[in-house]
Amino acid sequence: MKHTEPLSKGPDWNFELIDRYDQAIREVAVGEFGLDCYPNQIEIIASEQMLDAYASVGLPISYPHWSFGKQFIIQQEAYRKGAQGLAYEIVINSDPCIAYLMEENSMPLQGLVIAHACYGHNSFFKGNYLFRQWTSADSIIDYMVFARNYVSRCEERYGIQAVEDMFDACHTLRDYGVSRYHRPRQLSITEELARQRERAEYDRLRHDEIWSTLPVNPADQNQQMPAGSVEEPQENILYFLEKFSPKLSGWQREIIRIVRKMGQYFYPQGQTQVMNEGWATFWHYTILNRLYDKGLVDDSFMIEVLASHTNVIMQRGFDERGYGGLNPYALGFAMFMDIRRICEEPTDEDRHWFPDIAGTPWLPALDFAMRNYKDESFIRQYLSPKLIRDFHLFAIADYEDNAYLEVDSIHNEAGYQRVRRLLSDQYNRDGQLPDLQVSGFDQDGDRSLTIQHRIHRYRPLSDEADTVLGHLQRLWGFDVKLETIDDSGVTLSDKLYS
Amino acid sequence: MSIIIDRRLNDRNKNAANRARFMRRYKAQIKRAVSDMVAERSIEKMRGGGDVKLPARDVSEPKLRHGTGGDREMVLPGNREFNAGDRLKRPPGGGEGEGGGEGGGDGEDSFTFTLSREEFMNLFFDDLELPHLVRNQVGDIKELRPQRAGFTSQGSPTNLSVVRTMRQALGRRIALRSAAQRRLDEIEALQEENEQTDDGWIDDAEVQLLRQRIKRVPFLDDIDLRFRNRVMVPKPMSQAVMFCLMDVSASMDEHRKDLAKRFYTLLHLFLSRKYERVDIVFIRHTDDADEVDEQTFFNDRKTGGTVVLSALELMREVIADRYAPDQWNIYAAQASDGDAFGADPERSRGFLEEQLLPLVRYYAYIEVNGFEPVRRSTLASTYQRIENSHFVMASVREHRDIYPVFRELFTADPARVVP
Numbered sequence: 001m002k003h004t005e006p007l008s009k010g011p012d013w014n015f016e017l018i019d020r021y022d023q024a025i026r027e028v029a030v031g032e033f034g035l036d037c038y039p040n041q042i043e044i045i046a047s048e049q050m051l052d053a054y055a056s057v058g059l060p061i062s063y064p065h066w067s068f069g070k071q072f073i074i075q076q077e078a079y080r081k082g083a084q085g086l087a088y089e090i091v092i093n094s095d096p097c098i099a100y101l102m103e104e105n106s107m108p109l110q111g112l113v114i115a116h117a118c119y120g121h122n123s124f125f126k127g128n129y130l131f132r133q134w135t136s137a138d139s140i141i142d143y144m145v146f147a148r149n150y151v152s153r154c155e156e157r158y159g160i161q162a163v164e165d166m167f168d169a170c171h172t173l174r175d176y177g178v179s180r181y182h183r184p185r186q187l188s189i190t191e192e193l194a195r196q197r198e199r200a201e202y203d204r205l206r207h208d209e210i211w212s213t214l215p216v217n218p219a220d221q222n223q224q225m226p227a228g229s230v231e232e233p234q235e236n237i238l239y240f241l242e243k244f245s246p247k248l249s250g251w252q253r254e255i256i257r258i259v260r261k262m263g264q265y266f267y268p269q270g271q272t273q274v275m276n277e278g279w280a281t282f283w284h285y286t287i288l289n290r291l292y293d294k295g296l297v298d299d300s301f302m303i304e305v306l307a308s309h310t311n312v313i314m315q316r317g318f319d320e321r322g323y324g325g326l327n328p329y330a331l332g333f334a335m336f337m338d339i340r341r342i343c344e345e346p347t348d349e350d351r352h353w354f355p356d357i358a359g360t361p362w363l364p365a366l367d368f369a370m371r372n373y374k375d376e377s378f379i380r381q382y383l384s385p386k387l388i389r390d391f392h393l394f395a396i397a398d399y400e401d402n403a404y405l406e407v408d409s410i411h412n413e414a415g416y417q418r419v420r421r422l423l424s425d426q427y428n429r430d431g432q433l434p435d436l437q438v439s440g441f442d443q444d445g446d447r448s449l450t451i452q453h454r455i456h457r458y459r460p461l462s463d464e465a466d467t468v469l470g471h472l473q474r475l476w477g478f479d480v481k482l483e484t485i486d487d488s489g490v491t492l493s494d495k496l497y498s
Numbered sequence: 499m500s501i502i503i504d505r506r507l508n509d510r511n512k513n514a515a516n517r518a519r520f521m522r523r524y525k526a527q528i529k530r531a532v533s534d535m536v537a538e539r540s541i542e543k544m545r546g547g548g549d550v551k552l553p554a555r556d557v558s559e560p561k562l563r564h565g566t567g568g569d570r571e572m573v574l575p576g577n578r579e580f581n582a583g584d585r586l587k588r589p590p591g592g593g594e595g596e597g598g599g600e601g602g603g604d605g606e607d608s609f610t611f612t613l614s615r616e617e618f619m620n621l622f623f624d625d626l627e628l629p630h631l632v633r634n635q636v637g638d639i640k641e642l643r644p645q646r647a648g649f650t651s652q653g654s655p656t657n658l659s660v661v662r663t664m665r666q667a668l669g670r671r672i673a674l675r676s677a678a679q680r681r682l683d684e685i686e687a688l689q690e691e692n693e694q695t696d697d698g699w700i701d702d703a704e705v706q707l708l709r710q711r712i713k714r715v716p717f718l719d720d721i722d723l724r725f726r727n728r729v730m731v732p733k734p735m736s737q738a739v740m741f742c743l744m745d746v747s748a749s750m751d752e753h754r755k756d757l758a759k760r761f762y763t764l765l766h767l768f769l770s771r772k773y774e775r776v777d778i779v780f781i782r783h784t785d786d787a788d789e790v791d792e793q794t795f796f797n798d799r800k801t802g803g804t805v806v807l808s809a810l811e812l813m814r815e816v817i818a819d820r821y822a823p824d825q826w827n828i829y830a831a832q833a834s835d836g837d838a839f840g841a842d843p844e845r846s847r848g849f850l851e852e853q854l855l856p857l858v859r860y861y862a863y864i865e866v867n868g869f870e871p872v873r874r875s876t877l878a879s880t881y882q883r884i885e886n887s888h889f890v891m892a893s894v895r896e897h898r899d900i901y902p903v904f905r906e907l908f909t910a911d912p913a914r915v916v917p
Contacts, residue, residue: 459565
């Protein structure tokens with residue numbers, strides 16, 4: 001069916017138009033390209049409200065804390081000075097997927113945002129494995145409502161200052177409140193007892209006196225854990241504090257939990273920025289072009305959309321003014337476009353590098369990539385030599401022992417593999433965060449806690465570490481020992497916080 | 499199907515509470531920054547609020563991260579001239595890189611943000627208050643002001659509300675016509691039926707009558723008219739005038755003028771927190787007084803003797819001329835080094851007490867002593883004898899005295915309230 005009449009003309013929008021665009025976009029996104037999305041909830045907000053939403057890290061509700069006020073002030077200042085335009089949208093990983101559209105946007109921009117957020121991001125949230133594993137989209141809003149109410153009750157009972165101190169301490173450890181692997185569910189006490197009874201019963205039935213005559217190996221006898229160790233090192237420091245800190249009271253544990261939950265909620269987002277934005281950008285580009293081909297939007301619409309689009313995917317060189325690192329929109333968009341290209345028009349190089357997708361249908365290939373990767377693995381898998389050339393990527397090595405920086409590899413035949421690996425490492429969360437784990441807890445002695453910092457490639461902690469460990473010590477309530485070990489496990493230094 | 503919701507009417511300032519918390523947390527630092535601003539600005543400019551700079555270190559949120567040093571590689575876009583193996587000089591500052599900071603404002607070492615005028619004033623005058631006595635008088639009602647108060651059925655044509663009137667007329671027309679119209683409809687329905695069966699007759703007279711009745715209902719009637727109603731409500735006085743009197747004779751040096759300027763600034767700010775409009779009148783005097791603009795007031799030199807009375811007389815003239823005491827809240831601040839000669843101090847005191855004090859809300863005499871040792875000046879010792887709750891005096895010697903003295907004069911202290 002070929003429409004010849006565009007859905008609207010001019011920059012003005014109204015609710016009816018938004019609805020019509022949404023339907024047209026849905027028809028393309030879901031009907032033609034088969035994107036799998038949560039239901040959408042599109043909310044129109046004013047720019048001040050957008051600033052608000054920014055400050056509370058993109059969640060519509062949050063507990064009160066001064067740091068959000070600080071964020072808000074930063075955003076407000078930047079906006080006021082015109083240093084930064086507002087994002088056109090914010091989208092929340094929830095079910096239904098909530099997208100904020102700003103009232104100042106023109107109709108073409110609203111169309112762009114609907115395609116980008118309500119179908120691009122939305123399908124990513126629903127499809128990507130990290131989001132599927134780690135966030136319960138249907139309950140985050142409810143949880144935040146609970147958190148906010150709980151926190152304000154705590155403030156009433158224990159005073160704003162006490163609650164604030166608690167959050168200050170927890171926020172410094174925000175990055176260390178994430179569980180990366182699912183654990184089996186903890187058994188309740190009744191279940192545990194039942195299991196023990198079952199085992200005892202099994203032992204009784206299988207009891208054979210003859211086994212008790214076997215000699216006992218004396219080495220096995222004293223298998224008790226040495227004092228001051230935990231069963232296994234814990235990387236989720238906040239979780240450990242919440243469960244085992246000897247001094248905290250109930251509400252304090254709950255606050256640790258709230259911070260932890262939020263950290264966990266944002267955990268996948270931090271690791272899929274390139275993919276997520278790339279995916280959404282790819283889809284708004286593809287969907288709106290399709291609308292244009294169908295004659296549903298006119299030239300002026302498309303020109304405005306493309307103007308914003310090109311701004312968004314702008315990548316400056318490292319030595320240009322305004323360079324702010326690799327632009328996740330640019331890289332992600334280029335990669336998804338490139339996968340499509342490899343599928344549709346592979347060159348010999350592509351066939352050599354990507355034998356499994358070159359020349360296959362592009363939709364399933366893209367879908368597979370979206371579902372099963374995070375930034376790190378996505379780049380390692382899909383960054384093609386062509387893109388490395390297009391972006392003129394090169395790697396610089398900064399080694400402590402050298403008085404100079406060295407160009408490690410560039411965008412040439414010899415360098416593709418290495419540049420790709422290094423770029424992928426750059427998106428690896430483990431490389432970004434220092435490796436600190438709880439390694440010991442002297443339960444029967446002085447109750448001190450040992451934190452092990454495994455130093456990697458001689459990269460030390462920054463100066464702030466002392467403040468953070470001071471907070472940690474306050475949360476723990478007893479001495480905290482920071483033990484620095486090198487890659488081979490040799491202890492380099494000890495530091496006591498008390 | 500997507501749900502579309504208009505949230506524009508929801509709360510706009512969700513983060514106001516968080517912002518307030520931020521302010522509370524850093525109140526000490528912010529207040530210090532605000533006090534520093536007094537030195538840099540002119541009186542008028544102080545009103546607008548302004549940028550506050552805090553050291554970034556103070557407001558940072560510490561996190562665990564890698565410090566400088568160790569081995570690492572970075573991948574960057576936009577290579578033009580490098581080849582593998584090239585060596586580069588390490589940039590100064592110990593290898594920045596990795597996206598270059600979080601971009602908090604414009605400076606790496608300071609966190610700048612803007613205070614609204616209100617916040618600025620509140621911080622500045624934290625718990626100061628106009629003396630209780632005066633505040634009561636501020637509430638005195640001297641003037642009336644029209645205010646909207648719904649609609650009435652009588653009024654002047656200029657106040658006619660067309661929309662209301664038409665709405666009223668429409669309602670009336672529907673009400674008056676409906677009975678006749680209903681009957682007419684009935685008859686017409688009957689008529690149609692009869693046409694089909696071709697028997698019976700129609701009461702033409704009744705139809706005519708009904709039609710006439712409907713027609714007679716006027717489009718607009720007197721009773722439809724609605725007028726916007728305005729009532730006169732008492733209007734609290736919202737304007738104040740502030741007289742700055744200063745002795746500019748030779749003995750007032752730059753330092754003393756600067757002290758005086760700071761005091762005037764504070765007073766002006768303080769008043770503009772309370773009143774919608776604050777006029778300032780600058781009167782300088784040596785042995786005679788003249789009214790000047792701010793620039794001249796603070797910067798121009800004029801030499802001569804000292805006759806305080808001249809300034810007071812000029813002030814009374816200006817009041818009589820332009821600021822009727824029943825319409826203006828009058829405040830005055832006089833700054834002087836206290837030198838006065840002959841009969842002048844005594845006559846000034848008399849004039850002030852009898853002529854001026856009854857007109858003003860508050861009269862502050864500030865003696866700027868410079869660095870001289872404490873001694874009671876001639877003027878001060880004469881003024882000392884004034885017994886009037888509208889009059890205060892204080893003496894300042896250094897910059898840092900100004901604010902405390904000002905606070906002392908205006909502290910909301912119930913003990914100072916004169917019944």
